[in-house]
Amino acid sequence: MIMCVAVVGHQNNPLYLQSFTEADDALKLHHIVHCSLDVVDERVNNPKKSGPTLNETFLGMLYPTENYKVYGYLTNTKVKFLMVTTDLDVKDADVRSFFRRFHAAYVDAVSNPFHVPGKKITSNAFAERVSGIVKSFGPVTTG
Amino acid sequence: MGREVAESCIDGVIIEMVSAYCKRFYATKPELAARRIEAIGYQVGHQLIERLPSAFPPFLFCLRASCSLSSDLFMRGLPGPVDLVLIGYTVERPRFSDHLEAIKFICKDFWSELFKKQIDNLKTNHRGTFVLQDNRFRWLTRVSIDPSLDISEASQDDSAVTPENKAAEATSMHLYFPCGIIRGALSNLGIPCAVSADISNLPACSFVVRVKA
Numbered sequence: 001m002i003m004c005v006a007v008v009g010h011q012n013n014p015l016y017l018q019s020f021t022e023a024d025d026a027l028k029l030h031h032i033v034h035c036s037l038d039v040v041d042e043r044v045n046n047p048k049k050s051g052p053t054l055n056e057t058f059l060g061m062l063y064p065t066e067n068y069k070v071y072g073y074l075t076n077t078k079v080k081f082l083m084v085t086t087d088l089d090v091k092d093a094d095v096r097s098f099f100r101r102f103h104a105a106y107v108d109a110v111s112n113p114f115h116v117p118g119k120k121i122t123s124n125a126f127a128e129r130v131s132g133i134v135k136s137f138g139p140v141t142t143g
Numbered sequence: 144m145g146r147e148v149a150e151s152c153i154d155g156v157i158i159e160m161v162s163a164y165c166k167r168f169y170a171t172k173p174e175l176a177a178r179r180i181e182a183i184g185y186q187v188g189h190q191l192i193e194r195l196p197s198a199f200p201p202f203l204f205c206l207r208a209s210c211s212l213s214s215d216l217f218m219r220g221l222p223g224p225v226d227l228v229l230i231g232y233t234v235e236r237p238r239f240s241d242h243l244e245a246i247k248f249i250c251k252d253f254w255s256e257l258f259k260k261q262i263d264n265l266k267t268n269h270r271g272t273f274v275l276q277d278n279r280f281r282w283l284t285r286v287s288i289d290p291s292l293d294i295s296e297a298s299q300d301d302s303a304v305t306p307e308n309k310a311a312e313a314t315s316m317h318l319y320f321p322c323g324i325i326r327g328a329l330s331n332l333g334i335p336c337a338v339s340a341d342i343s344n345l346p347a348c349s350f351v352v353r354v355k356a
Binding site: 056074075 | 237
């Protein structure tokens with residue numbers, strides 16, 4: 001199950017964070033996301049470690065904790081997408097397609113002429129679309 | 144997929160925007176008008192580049208030249224050996240490793256998405272200055288190069304202002320918007336720069352990009 005997704009701007013400023021848990025753990029999730037930003041920087045600055053393809057947008061699993069896995073994605077415009085999941089065996093291909101759809105949703109959200117670049121995303125349509133993407137991710141991996 | 148709009152409407156909006164800023168809002172301050180038009184272009188480019196690198200409509204085919212940069216100082220004949228690449232949601236564009244990669248993206252994919260043609264010539268001094276030359280810039284093809292229309296107006300004005308100067312000034316106002324688009328696109332890719340345009344002989348036009356160190 002996906003615990004939360006987050007969008008972080010190019011100056012590591014939080015743009016969007018949505019959690020999908022019942023409990024009130026927004027602070028904890030913020031903490032996890034914040035910690036993984038260092039790993040993103042590390043992957044980007046030392047491209048040798050980041051897998052077979054150089055400069056790929058998908059960064060792979062950033063770091064596993066006891067309960068969570070954090071996956072990252074970096075766009076050409078230096079915006080980071082992070083996803084925290086509790087699933088133990090997640091296929092990379094599923095995460096890739098998740099991020100791709102998430103990226104498409106993000107692009108549509110920031111193309112809104114009333115969105116101010118660099119400010120938090122407040123669009124309800126974006127939140128709904130992200131929820132839909134997250135929901136469709138769950139059953140595929142567990143089933 | 145996306146909704147479409149006629150090119151003539153876009154042309155009309157741009158011409159109207161330039162004339163509104165130059166003749167109505169900031170009639171006495173041409174520098175301020177230029178800055179405002181450039182700022183509008185900046186925002187357009189900033190948002191447009193977000194969509195282009197990864198989110199091409201899946202059915203769109205794009206010609207991407209697979210030319211490698213020659214070691215000599217100037218890069219000539221940009222559209223080199225060309226192969227057909229399908230850019231869609233399935234193919235992700237890798238991140239740009241350096242400035243030249245990003246500029247080449249602007250010249251090819253970005254430009255052909257905007258104007259249905261690529262930049263005709265790209266020159267660089269490899270020290271942060273790039274000259275992008277378009278031999279037939281789409282937004283200037285409708286500009287009249289005949290200065291005779293302005294003669295009657297100019298004769299009433301200060302005699303030092305020649306009609307040629309006036310026509311060039313009016314044309315250059317139309318170039319602040321595309322300059323802003325380029326600057327917005329590049330700065331969202333993480334390349335802060337200054338862009339200026341220069342008109343040699345009319346439908347041709349070149350944009351000079353200076354990357355800030």
